[in-house]
Amino acid sequence: MITRFTRAGEFVGPEDLAILQEVFDNLCKEHKFEHRSATADELARQIFEIYKAGARDRERIMTLVQARLQRRVG
DSSP states (O other): OOOSBOTTOOBOOHHHHHHHHHHHHHHHHHHTOOTTSHHHHHHHHHHHHHHHTTOOOHHHHHHHHHHHHHHHHO
8 A cells, every 4th residue: 555655754645645555456357466465565665666756647657667577576
């Protein structure tokens, strides 16, 4: 689950939070990750890293996370 605060205590607004949650939910479903698993926690961490690096567009975040997942598997 994505929360409103990053580890550094940075606030995430409701619109961005909704985007991050949607990306998380879609990727968990697509890759069959259980929401409350270590794999899902790592996924959430990667989504936040990409967000904190400046990506705000849903499709851009999805693309960047997918690329990271592909590198991890392949």
